[in-house]
Amino acid sequence: MNFTRRELLERCAAFGALTLATTVSLPTLASAWDDAEKKKPTPFCELGPFYKREAPHTSKLRAAGDAGMPLAVSGTVYNTRGEIVPNAKVEIWQTDNDGYYDIEGYRYRAVLEPGAKGSYSVESVMPGHYPSRVCQHVHYLTTAPGHKALITQLYFATDPVFEGDPDKNYTRDPLIGSRELVRPVVIKGDPKQMIAAVNFDLVMETL
C-alpha cells in the first residue's frame, strides 16, 4: 500500500489518527514534513591529488598483516530529497597507514557499487598523515546518472590533530571546509581485534 505523504495525512485526519491545530492546513503540514526530510548535499572537498581511474571493484582494502588500525566505513547514498540514489558508483582512495598513496598499483583504492539499496561498506585501515596534509582522510568521488558528481573527503573525529575537540579544531586543516565531514568514530570488537567504525552517508545533488 503506497500512499503519497499527502494522502497518508488525509487518511490519518479522516480516521481521527491526526488532529490538526486550526492554524495548520494539511498541505502546509505535508510541505513542512517534506522540508524536514530534505537533506543537505554532502559538502565538497577537493579531489586531488592522486585520483586513479580503473580501480578494482572490491570492498576489502585491508589485507592480512597491514599496519594500522582496522577501519570499517559504511554509508548510504541519498539525493537531497532524502531518497536512495540507486546505481551510484563510489570511488574511494587513501594512503596506507604510513601516509603513502599507491601510485603504481591500486592498494587502498576501490570502486564500490551501492546498488539498488544505495548502501556501501568498505574494510580498510586508518590512513596515515603526510607532510603536505594536516589530517587523515579518505577521498571520495561519487557519480550517478542524473546527479552532479560528488567530490569530497572523509575525516575522523579521533584524528590527533583535533586534540579531541573537532568542533573547535577542525579548521586546523585548511581543506576541511565543513565540520560535517569530520565523522565520529566508534570502536568495535574486542581488545585484540578492535575496529574503528565510521558512518559516512553521501548526499548528491540532482542535475
Add this chain to the structure above:
Amino acid sequence: MRPLIATSFILLAALSAVGSSKPVTTLQLPCESQYQDLSPTGTQLVVHCIDRSTRVISVPEGRERRVFSADEHANSFVYSQDGSWLAVGFEDGSVEVLPSQSAGQSKRWKASSRRIDMIYFFPKGERIAIGPVDSPGQVWDFADTPKLLASLPFEFGGMIACAVSPDGKLLVAAGDDTVVRWYDTETWKKTREYRGFLLETFTLSFTPDGKKVLAAGADSRITMLDAATAKPVRQLPTEPGSYIVYVDLLGDANQAATVYVDNAGKKPPHAAIWNLSDAKSMAIKSDLPLTCGGLVGGKLWVCSAAGKTLTMSQYN
C-alpha cells in the same frame, strides 16, 4: 591541495649544479620566506612569507610594491612570459592582473565562486586561462574589461594544467578527470582528447615547433603526445615513489628538465634532465638551499634565502 607548488627554483637548482655562478645582488626581505617567484625580467619578486602574507617587492632595492595580507587569501601567483603582468588567484574565486613594471591600473574580477588554483598566461596577447577548483576551466581576455572567452568543462573536478601552442592556435588542458583535451582557440571547440592517463597530469608544455606536447604528473613519467593527433609518441621511464610537478624543454628542445616530488612529501624534491631521444636521464643534485629561480635575459638566476636575507646569483 594540488601539489603544484612553485617549482621553478627547484629546476634551476638542478641547472645551477652544472654551471658557474656570480652574485647579482643581496637584499633584505620584508619577512622570512621559504620560497619566492622571480619575474622573467629579474626586477620583481613575489615573496611568500611564513606568516602567510605575500609581498611583491622590486629588485634590487627591496621596495614593497604590493602586500597581500594573509586575510586576503591570495594563493596562486604567475608572471606572464614576458614579465609584464602578474596574475593573482584568490580563495574567493577572484583574479587580479597587475602590470608588473608600470604604474598602470590593475584589474580584478570575480571569475568563480571557487578558489583559483591555476593561472596560465598565453604566449601572446592579454589572455589567461584559469583553473577554479572543481569547476570548468576558463579563458579570459583582459585587454579591456575582462571578458570570458571560453569555458572548458571536464567530467568532474577542474582544470589542473594547460598550455598554448607557440602559434596560439591550440590549447591543451588537463583535468582532474585525467583526460587531456585539445581546443581550437578560435572556435573553442574541443578537437581531440587523450584518455590514456590513469592518473592526473600536473604539467603540460609544447615543444618550440608546436609539434609535440609533453605531459607529466602523478604517473611520474614524461609522455610525449603528437599535437596534431593527440596520440602518444613516446613514454619515458617512470620513477617509482615520486610524481612530476614540472617539465619543460631546454636548449635544443631535445632535453627536458623535470622536477620530482616524493609521493608523501617526506623527501626533498629532486630534478633530472631527460634526453628525449635516447630516454636517458641525468639526476641532478645540489646542496644549495635555493628558494627561487628563473631565466632572466637568457641567463639563469637563482635565489637563496637565509632568514630575511636573500642572495641572487646568475649562472652561465
